[in-house]
Amino acid sequence: MSSQTSPTRDCTFTADRCTVCGAPRINARQVCGSWRPGLGDRVHDALGAVGITPERVASALGVDDCGCEGRRKLLNQAGNVLGIGAPPQESSS
Numbered sequence: 594m595s596s597q598t599s600p601t602r603d604c605t606f607t608a609d610r611c612t613v614c615g616a617p618r619i620n621a622r623q624v625c626g627s628w629r630p631g632l633g634d635r636v637h638d639a640l641g642a643v644g645i646t647p648e649r650v651a652s653a654l655g656v657d658d659c660g661c662e663g664r665r666k667l668l669n670q671a672g673n674v675l676g677i678g679a680p681p682q683e684s685s686s
């Protein structure tokens with residue numbers, strides 16, 4: 594048994610986002626800092642920065658779900674193919 598702290602730590606989640614690295618909750622235990630924002634995350638953040646949030650889009654359209662999260666995941670997957678962003682790695686322990 595070693596008392597040294599592990600070089601990697603698990604993400605700390607609040608409301609499905611890590612409070613440290615901002616990663617979305619994908620794995621139950623994922624290595625903190627292994628996540629890189631994907632294409633969809635960047636679009637989401639850029640729109641949010643100018644006040645366009647999924648909630649506002651949904652209310653403007655008069656629907657419960659604007660589909661932003663689905664598009665975000667699709668964009669993230671497309672970006673991963675292009676080498677943009679990286680999903681969080683799963684903790685090995």
Ligand SMILES: [Zn+2]
Pocket residue numbers: 603604605611612613614615616624625626
């Ligand atoms: Zn994290």
